[in-house]
Amino acid sequence: MRNKILFLLLFLSVAVVAQNPKREFRGAWIQCINGQFQGVGRDRMQQTLSYQLDELQKDGINAIFFQVRAEGDALYASQLEPWSRYLTGQQGLPPNPYWDPLQWMIEQCHARGMELHAWINPYRAKTKGTTALATNHPYLRDPSLFIDYDGLILFDPGRPENRVWICQVACDIASRYDVDGIHIDDYFYPYPVAGVPIPDDASYFQYGQGMDRGDWRRQNVNQFIKQMHESLRQVKPWLKFGVSPFGIYRNQSSDPSGSATNGLQNYDDLYADVLEWVRQGWVDYNIPQLYWEIGNKAADYETMIRWWSANASDRPIFVGQDVNRTVKYADPLNPQVHQMYHKYQLQRSLPGIFGSCQWYAAAVVENPGNYATVLRQQFHSTPALQPIMPWIDYKAPGKPRKTTIIWTEDGPVLCWTAPKAKTEMDVATRYVVYRFMKGERIDLEDPTHILAITSENMLPLQYQGGCNSYTFVVTALDRLQNESKGAKKNVRL
Numbered sequence: 091m092r093n094k095i096l097f098l099l100l101f102l103s104v105a106v107v108a109q110n111p112k113r114e115f116r117g118a119w120i121q122c123i124n125g126q127f128q129g130v131g132r133d134r135m136q137q138t139l140s141y142q143l144d145e146l147q148k149d150g151i152n153a154i155f156f157q158v159r160a161e162g163d164a165l166y167a168s169q170l171e172p173w174s175r176y177l178t179g180q181q182g183l184p185p186n187p188y189w190d191p192l193q194w195m196i197e198q199c200h201a202r203g204m205e206l207h208a209w210i211n212p213y214r215a216k217t218k219g220t221t222a223l224a225t226n227h228p229y230l231r232d233p234s235l236f237i238d239y240d241g242l243i244l245f246d247p248g249r250p251e252n253r254v255w256i257c258q259v260a261c262d263i264a265s266r267y268d269v270d271g272i273h274i275d276d277y278f279y280p281y282p283v284a285g286v287p288i289p290d291d292a293s294y295f296q297y298g299q300g301m302d303r304g305d306w307r308r309q310n311v312n313q314f315i316k317q318m319h320e321s322l323r324q325v326k327p328w329l330k331f332g333v334s335p336f337g338i339y340r341n342q343s344s345d346p347s348g349s350a351t352n353g354l355q356n357y358d359d360l361y362a363d364v365l366e367w368v369r370q371g372w373v374d375y376n377i378p379q380l381y382w383e384i385g386n387k388a389a390d391y392e393t394m395i396r397w398w399s400a401n402a403s404d405r406p407i408f409v410g411q412d413v414n415r416t417v418k419y420a421d422p423l424n425p426q427v428h429q430m431y432h433k434y435q436l437q438r439s440l441p442g443i444f445g446s447c448q449w450y451a452a453a454v455v456e457n458p459g460n461y462a463t464v465l466r467q468q469f470h471s472t473p474a475l476q477p478i479m480p481w482i483d484y485k486a487p488g489k490p491r492k493t494t495i496i497w498t499e500d501g502p503v504l505c506w507t508a509p510k511a512k513t514e515m516d517v518a519t520r521y522v523v524y525r526f527m528k529g530e531r532i533d534l535e536d537p538t539h540i541l542a543i544t545s546e547n548m549l550p551l552q553y554q555g556g557c558n559s560y561t562f563v564v565t566a567l568d569r570l571q572n573e574s575k576g577a578k579k580n581v582r583l
Contacts, residue, residue, distance in 0.1 A: 150470025
């Protein structure tokens with residue numbers, strides 16, 4: 091009887107996740123700080139990234155977070171900060187042959203129907219492994235604006251000048267590159283080292299005004315998040331700004347409303363009041379890093395995802411998934427399989443959660459435990475549009491015009507004309523093409539009917555000898571993927 095119950099639970103969980111949503115965030119992080127690109131050269135780096143993006147596209151990934159600022163440096167052409175050693179091997183040394191990794195990645199991701207979010211670390215100015223700073227590194231202009239902590243150099247969050255600088259860097263990226271978002275990670279005040287106090291006495295005595303030191307630090311980070319959000323909105327109103335905080339907000343031992351966990355805390359240890367940012371609308375999405383396994387004694391994955399779901403407020407949560415840890419541990423309900431099915435059942439059944447982000451992209455591509463295979467064959471077997479963000483923009487573009495079929499030597503081509511747009515927010519940037527058999531109900535909420543999501547104004551079709559009749563429906567998407575009404579075209583193929 092017990093085995094039958096376990097089988098039924100697994101069957102039900104698979105049945106739930108098999109109903110793929112039409113809108114879902116499906117992201118992956120591509121990091122530089124692990125040194126995977128350091129000094130490898132343009133051609134090899136492009137080859138590696140092209141392969142990863144091709145595989146991720148097959149896996150249904152629709153957004154990439156590309157790390158472009160690891161330590162006050164740049165994996166892009168910047169007049170503000172030096173070229174990263176994580177690109178060329180020496181900070182300040184431009185790539186040779188010259189190229190711009192961020193611009194290249196934008197083009198590659200957009201060509202594959204993926205969003206590209208530029209991922210920056212706001213406060214870190216030097217990692218432990220960096221032995222020399224470029225002459226134009228911000229630290230060398232005014233070391234008094236920085237703090238040293240356990241081998242790191244950090245922009246002091248208590249200095250207003252640093253908030254201005256980091257926002258200037260982010261806005262420079264947003265203004266010069268066609269990125270879909272700016273993304274920051276989990277490093278705010280430094281992860282604590284036992285017995286090592288944060289050396290911010292100078293800024294606290296200048297700006298603290300007698301506040302509790304912890305409250306003052308949280309206020310500093312709050313001001314930065316608010317300033318970043320407002321600055322980016324002024325540059326590009328459609329740009330998304332989001333954060334991927336450490337997975338624990340507060341333990342119940344510190345706050346009865348916290349999670350039943352026992353670990354490092356955003357609020358108390360990193361001085362990151364993530365829930366306040368969500369309540370105030372200063373972030374557009376929240377990706378808590380829920381890297382633990384189901385059953386972890388300090389931070390059980392199921393406990394954590396349920397807690398974040400209950401505290402989502404008015405901003406979508408995308409779950410940060412650890413690929414390798416997910417496949418390493420067996421499902422407590424069925425030890426014959428790993429935890430991927432169980433985690434996706436939770437992700438898709440809880441309110442406030444609208445997708446996930448994979449840590450990390452290369453791990454997905456390596457396909458441990460058939461993780462990528464299961465994504466492409468089951469969980470991501472149908473395309474997905476991005477979740478809507480009506481607080482940024484809720485107005486749909488006009489529907490495509492002049493939908494027609496052009497017969498060419500290579501076969502039929504479905505063509506259409508872009509809708510008219512009064513503002514940049516109304517411009518159609520992509521199109522969704524649906525296909526229905528003759529007599530089939532037109533249901534644009536069913537992703538199994540999505541034939542393509544494309545930035546082109548045409549789509550070649552496969553001629554089938556005139557044996558089948560179809561209805562094609564074409565809709566337009568704006569930058570936030572608000573979807574227009576559909577333009578229909580009947581054709582016999």
